Amino acid sequence: MxxxxxxxxxxxxxxxxxxxxxxxxxxxxxxxxxxxxxxxxxxxxxxxxxxxxxxxxxxxxxxxxxxxxxxxxxxxxxxxxxxxxxxxxxxxxxxxxxxxxxxxxxxxxxxxxxxxxxxxSEATTLLDEVEVVGERTQMELKLDKRVYNIGKDVSNTGGSASDVLDNLPSIQVDIEGNVSLRGSEGVRILIDGKPSGLLGGADALRQIPSDMIESVEVVTNPSARYEAEGEVGIINIILKKDKRKGFNGSFGLTTGWPENFGANYGLNFRRKSVNFFSNFGINYRDSPGGGTTYQRAEQDGEVLIFDSEQTRSRAGLNGNIQLGTDFFLNDRNTLTTSVLLKISDGQNDTKYIYRDLNEAGEVLQLTDRLTDEMERSYDFEGALNYRKTFEDEDRLWTVDFKYILTDDTELSDYVQTSDTTETVLNQRSSNTEDEVNYFFQTDYAHPLWENSIAEMGARFSSRRIDNEFLVEEQNSLGDWNVYPGLDNYMIYTENILATYLIFGSDLGAFSYQLGVRAEYSDITTELVKTKEVNPREYLNFFPSVHLTYELDEANQLQLSYSRRINRPRFRHLLPFYSFGDNRNIFAGNPDLNPEFTQSFETGYLHFFDRGSFLTSLYYRYRTDIIERILIPTEDGGSLRLPINLATQHAFGLEGNVSYDFFPWWRNNVNFNFYRAITAGNYEGQDLSADAYTWSGRWNANFKLPGEVGLQMAFDYRAPTRNTQGKDLARYTLDAGVTRDILKGNGTLIFSVRDLFNTRRWNNITDVENFYREQTFQWRSRQFLLTFNYRLNRKKRETDLFKGEGGGEE
Structure with a gap:
């Protein structure tokens, strides 16, 4: 067990x-x-x-x-x-x-x-001893994953899926919305175990309300059952769904500052053999932020220095609705259908002020650059699931089909002025992206003999992404001309066929699971206007091993191994430049190869009188690792480009301690120590690095008189070296208060995210003839007030001590 x-x-x-x-x-x-x-x-x-x-x-x-x-x-x-x-x-x-x-x-x-x-069946009344005020994230340790049940973590109420992830142990979300697990961005994100229309668009995680999320599965060493994508593992976001009889659900309202207004519901109605369910969320949020940059570059004996200030406002209205039906055909057969629609309409305004300096710090030129961006996306998803059980409860057959359409458009206008010229520079860009994604999957589990089981399955997925990018500049006559090199049309096609086989057995105190997965990948990128075609085709095998030994009821050991692949993200393959900050630009690399990882992990779990202790020791060996590097440009600016480096050895120690000092004071501490030794070079530049870092998170829950709950969460990320510099330390404190009202049917929550306004990213890049310091804050301190109401759904103990959140791009 x-x-x-x-x-x-x-x-x-x-x-x-x-x-x-x-x-x-x-x-x-x-x-x-x-x-x-x-x-x-x-x-x-x-x-x-x-x-x-x-x-x-x-x-x-x-x-x-x-x-x-x-x-x-x-x-x-x-x-x-x-x-x-x-x-x-x-x-x-x-x-x-x-x-x-x-x-x-x-x-x-x-x-x-x-x-x-x-x-x-659920009790219709609630015992006094289980009416606990406040909730927190609760972790379950399973053979090949950790499950974080998401409840009402008041410090994150009113947010999005990105905040949920950023508040989980060993997961980080950076200023660009990249999600990393245990120090690596090679993580695969799924919805209900599959690709989803909710993940479409550039701001996908920021647009998923936290109220839709039931739990998050973090699979740091996935078995062969899971797709092999994801160098450090898989993050699987499970959405809420209720199957209880009758009509029940929940409603929520949120308001906050900076501007944050939202409403949501989750409803279901079950009568006999049919269950109808629906989830809806709408949110308007403004995220003011900004940062500073100091940069010094030497080009052909000339020193180019500038500093800049950036102020930005990212505001948008996001909405999504899901409708579905479970058909309980009989006791053994269930058919589920659902459709989901997501719409996002955003307005992003950014102002850059550049000051070109001489070595004495005197201003040579002052430049203003304004960006006005409109972003609109539509996502549709249709899903079909069939589930068949048998007389033997361990025997199970499932079939899944999903079809996803995504349409994303970004239109931007740029106006640049300078105090050394009266000329106004006008530019504009358009980026349209359409994606069609469908997949078919079937899984079958069959008991062989006592406490032993075999699992097998097959999966086929197909994606096509059409991306058209254009930048134009206005000349002195008012005509718009194509900016050189920034006009193209890219088609990305990806077809993956996979099969797997797993055998597992429970021998009492010892249990094991052995598996192998085969994946055939057929991937092509095509730049239509320049007629550049880059086909990739490969077959790979991915074994997995999971062992568990229970020393006694209070002590458990786990050991696991898996091989993984990390295919380049689509946006990392796009050769088009970002154009908002024209002194610090980003471009993709269509020549990227996939990276491969061999991962080993051992874990130990111990219970004691007032809590528990979990620790994991892990090692990863990576080849062809994908790393974003900075390349100085001739005009004193910089280009960020993803490339393949040679190898990396990564070691880590992760721990989680839960301890109750008193019945009214509960604590949870998580820590992760990490070291990565990277080897590689690019165009003669040595990019080898030996990086040490650590992170920690403390959560405290207090039960106060008057059915009031107080929660506090402190997060610290230590400085981290990378191949060209380092990220400086970051820390933040969140807090919130909650109280149940309306005879336990309603809950009021007041929370402050980033209480001391310290959630900032600070980075130093230091390479030959180039030095840069950057600081950035995605969103300033937030105040939120939320009201939740439960309809025919009493708050019960199985919902308590969980966590929820929302977040940043």
């Missing part, structure tokens, strides 16, 4: 079960010679999900004497050895009604009895 980190959530259940066991140990009449094995499985009555940590108590039929008790495991299963006789069982789980199973008569000579599936 996998031990999860959900100790405190189930504390009342554990106490109840332990009391039953203690009662048995103090003189009951059951004899030690037990020869009948009684087993079964506990599930939620409406969702069919297995229930872990259910307390199962055994009573003697004749006098209702409590004899013994056990707890269901992670799959909801239980086993009890009893002597022949007449019994009844009581099933208790916090937030659910007690279920009594009477009339169990075990016969002499009987070896085993299977009770089948026992279902529990």
């Amino acid at each position: 996998n031990i999860s980190l959900r100790f405190f959530k189930y504390l009342p259940t554990l106490i109840f079960a332990f009391s039953a066991i203690l009662a048995f140990g103090q003189g009951t009449s059951v004899q030690e010679n037990r020869d009948v094995m009684l087993r079964g499985e506990v599930q939620d009555q409406f969702s069919g999900e297995p229930l872990e940590f259910v307390a199962i108590s055994v009573f003697r039929e004749m006098d209702s004497l409590l004899l013994t008790g056990v707890i269901s495991d992670v799959d909801g299963r239980f086993e009890i050895e009893l002597q022949a006789g007449a019994y009844f069982l009581a099933f208790n789980f916090i937030g659910y009604q007690e279920q009594i199973v009477p009339g169990i008569e075990l016969l002499d000579g009987e070896k085993e009895r299977d009770l089948g599936i026992i279902t529990l």
